[in-house]
Amino acid sequence: MASKMASDDFDDQFLTCPVCMLHFRDPRILPCLHTFCKECLKDWATKQQPLECPTCRTQVSLPDQGVDGLRTNFYVNNLLDFAAAKKGTEPGVPCQVCEGGQGEAKSWCKDCAVLLCESCVAMHRKIPGTRDHELVPQEVMKEKKGAERFQRKRHCQKHKNQELVFYCETCKALVCTACTVIDHRPGKDHNPVEIATVAQKKKETLQELLQGINPRLQEIQASIKEVDSKISKLIPSKEVATEQAKAYFRQLADLLQKREKDILSQIDEQCRADGKALQTKKEAIEFEMAGLTSAQSFCQQAVEQGSDVHILEVGNQVQARVETLLAKQVDLESNWSEFQFVENMAVADFAEGVKDLGGVKTKVEVSKCKVVVKAAVQGFRCAAILTTMNKDGRSCTTNSKAVTVNMKDPSGTILRTQVQVKNGGVWEISYVPKVTGNHRLEVKVNSQQVPGSPFDITVQSRDTPVLTIGKVGSGVGELIRPIGVTVDKDGNIAVVEQGNKRVQIFDTVTGHSLKCFPVDSENPYGIDVDSDGRFLVTSWGENYGIRHYSEEGKLLNTFTPDCMIHALGVGVLPDGRMVVAGGVQESCLLLTHDGRLIREIGKAWLQDPSFIAVDESRGLIFVTDTDDVLVFDLEGEFKFSFGEEGQGEGQFSSPTGITLDQAGNIIVVNMSDGRVQVFGPDGMYIRTVATVKGGKPYGILLTHDGYIAVACYEGHCIELYRYN
The missing domain is CATH 2.120.10.30 (TolB, C-terminal domain)
Incomplete structure (x- = not known):
């Protein structure tokens, strides 16, 4: 939303629904504070369950009335009214009541939100139901004034001719003067208060929340800068590690050429894995910043430009959204450290362990890695879950060649296994046991046994509870x-x-x-x-x-x-x-x-x-x-x-x-x-x-x-x- 509502300051994009790309029609606010046309939301809700915000992908729990129960964005309606009123100052714009039959538009009715010609204005003032409506003449519309001059008046749903001027604190509802006499009479059950008093308190609360957003944004921006810095070091790290590996393997000549290619492949894959992880981290942090920025803008507009009614309509929702964002625990650490080539064996000692020569040192701390062994049943696809961890005990990615698995059945026969990364640092080790009895699973990361490896797995028959x-x-x-x-x-x-x-x-x-x-x-x-x-x-x-x-x-x-x-x-x-x-x-x-x-x-x-x-x-x-x-x-x-x-x-x-x-x-x-x-x-x-x-x-x-x-x-x- 625009931070100001000056006559020629706001951008047309603020009046455009992100789904249909047309001017809003009956704009409704989601709990994440993003606004869409009511019909666009209804159509969106039929295509996915549960409903997610089309902009920020936040999962939305609709009220019992569905999309119809969402609050109307009166701020957007006011902007649309403002745009329509300003258009009425242009020559040749027809009256929206007689459709130009009596002449050009000369006034704007704040209660009906329509442009009127002089004849329709005269008729408007004669009809009992509209004679008290507030009309803005063309001369005033041409002035360089803010859109607040064109805000629609809000009327009671029960008493159509009564404007909402009170707020029942007990019922948390906007009411008119007639309601305070009938349904919300002051007493032990109801406490109607003038809306200006309640709105001012809500503005003060929202203003305090606004003060907490900028420090959080600065923290997130600093984290993004740090991630960018680490991304910039990826290629230099790769180049340094590559040169170290080449220098080492040149000493081993033909016997080590295959191993050299393996290590270079690990380095490339580690770079890609880290790059993808860092990019994902950056996107996640930018996503949090986008949510805060959006909430900040909405909150600021509500405080600075919203009417009292608007403040009371959306204040609690804005407060809940901002408090939720500020209280949300966001991991801003990139948890990335530069990898480097490591000589695991001296050149003179390579003869008996060619397969173990060289390696890529990553952020994985093997001693922190965990394996969860699930119940195994003969003839079924079974699995164990490996989580690769860094030194802080957090899951982290590594390249697929760093994980090696070996499984044997009770007779010592090697069982075919498959290792597949699920997400982040989580790996699924799957196999299909052909016999019952004790099987042994060995899991290594960077050529080192993970804690607990080798694991004893008892494979049961399908009639035995796992x-x-x-x-x-x-x-x-x-x-x-x-x-x-x-x-x-x-x-x-x-x-x-x-x-x-x-x-x-x-x-x-x-x-x-x-x-x-x-x-x-x-x-x-x-x-x-x-x-x-x-x-x-x-x-x-x-x-x-x-x-x-x-x-x-x-x-x-x-x-x-x-x-x-x-x-x-x-x-x-x-x-x-x-x-x-x-x-x-x-x-x-x-x-x-x-x-x-x-x-x-x-x-x-x-x-x-x-x-x-x-x-x-x-x-x-x-x-x-x-x-x-x-x-x-x-x-x-x-x-x-x-x-x-x-x-x-x-x-x-x-x-x-x-x-x-x-x-x-x-x-x-x-x-x-x-x-x-x-x-x-x-x-x-x-x-x-x-x-x-x-x-x-x-x-x-x-x-x-x-x-x-x-x-x-x-x-x-x-x-x-x-x-x-």
Whole structure:
């Protein structure tokens, strides 16, 4: 936004939407303080979920009303009015009411924001609804005055002829004089104050925030300068290291030519890796500076040029944005040190170790590197994760030739491995073990063993759980009658414990308990996570219902619609709608995000529904029943069913937990015999994954890294089996 609103100072770019590149139409402000046309934002929101700001890529959580609920940028509207009013001073501009039929524009109505000719001005002053409107004559419009002269008046939505002149501090709402008599009468429940008083306080708060931006910008600019300086040293460092390597390898003649090429390749790759990392760092820092600069400009405009109404409209939003940016912990260190060529061996001692001759010394501190070994299953693609670290214990990049891996099976046979950089200094070491038993993995960086190498990895058969979480008890990490499971937004396992009446969150790699929170119900059962990462927990019996919890476990709402008498399995759609299975009522309920009934599903088909999986892409609901799985669409129409009672392939023995994989395949566990079976999207049997060892499996889920987690009700644990 422009810092001034002088008549010929502001640039047309400030009136242009960055999406459609046209003048703003109904401009709306995102939480990051960037402004776009309302229709452009609506179109943008249909193309991506979750919504990201088109300018700064900040993830946006829209209000319940969607884009319509975003605040209007009245500052931009004022600029547009100002531009329109100034245009009215030009000869030949037609009246916007009679469209030039009565003459040229001579005045500007601040209330209607239109240009009027003399005849329309006279009519405007005669009509009761507009006679009190403030008109700006052409002579005033021609003056070199600021746009503040053309700000629209804001009127009450309820009392259309009343201007907003008060601010109810209790309700945090702008109100008119009539509102202070009716809906916001001063007293214990309401405290209307003249807007000028409140606006001045908000201006002072924003002014204080502005003072903190410049020092932060200077710090970021200094960091960018430092990164630029280090980038400038990359090529000289490469040249010096190259000359050192050439001088060294010239002494080794033909025997060392191949090694020489390897080292030169490492140097080039290190230069590219460091250059890319430094450039990425620079871009990240510039991104932070851009956010601060944008917020600074917006905040300054609001303080210097915004009306009282505008200040109160956007003040809290501006304050929250600036405070968030100033409080954000930004790593401004480039963490780069010059690399150089190192002679690992004297010329006289090279004969027995040609492969180890020379190397590229980088910022990687091998003693700080870490390897996380994941559970391995015979016949599946398995992985270990290497993180290369610098001396400060931060992940850092290096060239691919610096990482070497060797793996052997129990017989000593070398197993083929693949090393692939994932991001930054994180590397995936993948392999497919052909036999069970103890395997040995050796990992080196810069020809040195990383701490813990070689690693012993026990490869298990596919019917053996790769990880068992929990044991019977009420302590941290212990479980009593786990029943419902889901994956939270961070990929951790969230489990409902019927015995301990709580939800406990576990790390999927280590199995360690991360946190837990109580559930206020006698029989908690199902659990799912909405698109904002909040938990929904169902329960039956006394205090039945659906409870909505924050990520931290704070109870937000309890839904007990009249149509519900039993709440078991639950599934949440991306738009917040819920599908709940009710065993006693022999149906499923499709509910709004706030618990209101949309429709009952499966009333004539279901006998004892327990768990639910929702395929939102196809609009289908999968429900486990007494001895089969029934499928309905979201309109409640029965589509098909599959399975029958029995112990054979594709047959069910008290099916309970159900989930879907990314291909739309359906995964179902039998409570009676523990078999976990996979069916195609059409219900055709594909395979049996495993047979659960713990007693009475109920809820199941598929983790982000390809494991099936099963809640073992009588085993008081969660068992993980490899799926893909």
